[in-house]
Amino acid sequence: MAGSSPCASCKLLRRRCAKDCIFAPYFPPDDPHKFAIVHKIFGASNVSKMLQEIPVHQRADAVGSLVYEANARMRDPVYGSVGAISYLQNQVSQLQMELAVAQAEILCIQMQQEPNLPIQLDQDEKSLLLASCNNFNSIPHQYFNFASSSNVIQDPLKRESLWT
Template sequence: MCSGSPCASCKLLRRRCTKDCIFAPFFPADEPHKFTIVHKVFGASMSRITQLLLELLAQQQGNAVSSLVYEANDRMRDPVYGCVGAISFMQNQVSQLQMQLAVA
């Protein structure tokens, strides 16, 4: 998948980006922040993420990477609760709005 310049993951990890690089479609060279944050949160060893992607169907891999990026962003914002904290906050807002609607 790599053509010319290495993908963001290979560039950050200083690896040679091969044509069958599993990260190239999901972490393009022009979006290095996506890989950087996933790398920070999920660790230096990308073997777990590689294994996860290889176990999924090709159609599911994009959604899995999007989820990893989302979780990594939330984990950086809230190191304790991550996206669970954001979900809880939104659930509380929905409950409050439902109560306000019932009163109205």
Template structure:
């Protein structure tokens, strides 16, 4: 038996790569630690995109501590190429970048709207002539004013809300 990524595998059960390639899985098989027999599609996609010979060469040229990351990258790219044969992972990255751009634009618009609302509230506060807590001085007849309400309509696309200030 040989040790492989935290579990034992007998010589009778080849790794996914050797199983797909229909060859005997040697004790020192470079694929075995990264393509276990219970994940055949993982190697099938990598083989389809890169070819077993190229994957073998790439893994042999890397130090062992970097091979796991290299296999993860190859699996990601291979899966992306199977889903999108033309653009692969570049298509996914481009789509995510477009989402980031759209969200950053939306955030900037929302932040500008907050600044605008704060300025309007500040202007209303200065028009009333004091704090916006509803406490107004009595008029010339000694009668306190009724609490005044001002409504500010925010009319933006996809947003309609009223900011109430006193």
């Protein structure tokens, strides 16, 4: 790095940035926050060891993952990125449940409008299903807003991006 400014890691660690600095390609001098947060969570020595053990063509992805996890750990020291993943998985589950309820409502409406639809049910089963539809329609929709069963209380994605 002779003649140019040191990389963000060497600048933060106050050392001379060598030509073969392992951090230089991934922590440019114009983005010091990126290394600062990774250093705070993982430590420069550990990051250096990790990068040395990873093939060169995978290091940029590894640094991206380290930055993501470091940001997630700063926001949620207990769960880190797992908290964000759990939140999103719970949200997907809730949306799948809402979709199933909507599809059941559509089927009920179709069966009420056209009771002779070619559905693979005998007459007793169709009658039971139609009766269930009548009961189903009387249930207030707020009961279908399923709460998350996760231990993660906060929404980690609403505060700010985990990629910064």
